[in-house]
Amino acid sequence: xxxxxxxxxxxxxxxxxxxxxxxxxxxxxxxxxxxxxxxxxxxxxxxxxxxxxxxxxxxxxxxxxxxxxxxxxxxxxxxxxxxxxxxxxxxxxxxxxxxxxxxxxxxxxxxxxxxxxxxxxxxxxxxxxxxxxxxxxxxxxxxxxxxxxxxxxxxxxxxxxxxxxxxxxxxxxxxxxxxxxxxxxxxxxxxxxxxxxxxxx
Numbered sequence: 001x002x003x004x005x006x007x008x009x010x011x012x013x014x015x016x017x018x019x020x021x022x023x024x025x026x027x028x029x030x031x032x033x034x035x036x037x038x039x040x041x042x043x044x045x046x047x048x049x050x051x052x053x054x055x056x057x058x059x060x061x062x063x064x065x066x067x068x069x070x071x072x073x074x075x076x077x078x079x080x081x082x083x084x085x086x087x088x089x090x091x092x093x094x095x096x097x098x099x100x101x102x103x104x105x106x107x108x109x110x111x112x113x114x115x116x117x118x119x120x121x122x123x124x125x126x127x128x129x130x131x132x133x134x135x136x137x138x139x140x141x142x143x144x145x146x147x148x149x150x151x152x153x154x155x156x157x158x159x160x161x162x163x164x165x166x167x168x169x170x171x172x173x174x175x176x177x178x179x180x181x182x183x184x185x186x187x188x189x190x191x192x193x194x195x196x197x198x199x200x201x
Contacts, residue, residue: 002039002040002182003039003040003041003042004034004039004040004041004042004079004080004181004182005041005042005044005074005077005078005079005080006027006030006031006034006041006042006043006044006078006079006080006081006082006181007043007044007045007046007074007075007078007080007081007082008023008024008026008027008043008044008045008046008081008082008083008084009023009045009046009048009075009081009082009083009084009096009099010023010045010046010047010048010049010084011048011049011084011085011086011092011093011095011096011099012047012049012084012086012118013049013086013093013095015049017049017086018086018118018150018152018155019084019085019086019117019118020045020047020084022084022116022118022148022150022170023045023082023084023116024045025167025170026082026084026114026116026148026170026173026174026177027043027045027082028174029170029171029173029174029175030080030082030114030174030177030178030181031043032174032178033174033175033177033178033179034178034181034182036178037178037182039178039181039182044074044078046071046074046075048095048096048099049095050067051067051068051071051099052095054067054068055068055095055098055099055102056098058102059098059101059102064102068102072102072103075103075107075108076103076104076107076108078111079111079112079181080111080112080113080114080177080178080180080181081108081111081112081113081114081141082113082114082116082177083096083100083113083114083115083116083132083136084115084116084117084118085116085117085118085132086117086118086119087117087118087119087120087124087127090124090127091127091130091131092117092127092131092132092135097135100135100139103139105138105139105140106140107139108136108139108140108141109139109140109141110140110141110142111141111142112141112142112144112177112180112181113136113141113142113143113144113177114143114144114146114147114148114173114174114176114177115128115132115133115136115143115144115147115148116128116147116148116149116150116173117132117147117148117149117150118149118150118151119149119150119151119152120151120152121151121152122149122151122153122154124149124151125149125151127149128147128148128149129147132147133147142180144173144176144177144180145176146169146172146173146176147173148166148169148170148173150166154166
């Protein structure tokens with residue numbers, strides 16, 4: 001059985017963190033999608049909160065601490081990447097951006113990436129398209145069509161006729177990333193096309 005590496009980067013600052021919770025649920029969805037294709041997956045979560053000081057030191061010294069170097073290596077060698085950030089000042093967090101500033105510009109070229117964010121209100125959902133998607137386009141990652149935004153009301157929400165519930169969006173995005181990781185892109189895209197998306201989330 002083929003084994004793939006999936007890494008989820010969580011930039012949540014609190015404990016417990018809705019950002020980490022979203023990262024875990026997305027990873028679980030991808031694992032389920034890969035399991036259906038009889039592919040084994042190793043999941044690793046990188047908590048940037050635990051690397052905040054090494055990230056800051058690296059930015060000023062140019063040298064990563066061992067734990068940070070290992071986290072960067074895990075991200076660059078992954079077969080698939082989930083990147084989740086809380087929204088601060090209508091964009092990704094500074095900690096999130098600082099970590100990806102340390103990634104070599106071509107290290108994510110062609111890597112399947114699922115982007116996601118959390119925030120207190122749905123009004124910030126366009127951060128996915130105006131901030132995260134351009135960032136990973138610059139890094140030449142292959143970003144899945146469905147980006148997932150989770151506002152406070154989305155946890156346990158019922159959605160409406162034009163908006164998927166959070167679990168539905170997680171499932172669709174996970175299927176898309178699993179499809180890209182295995183090369184069966186059509187399966188993930190067909191899954192994502194079944195439900196209209198009036199809201200980018």
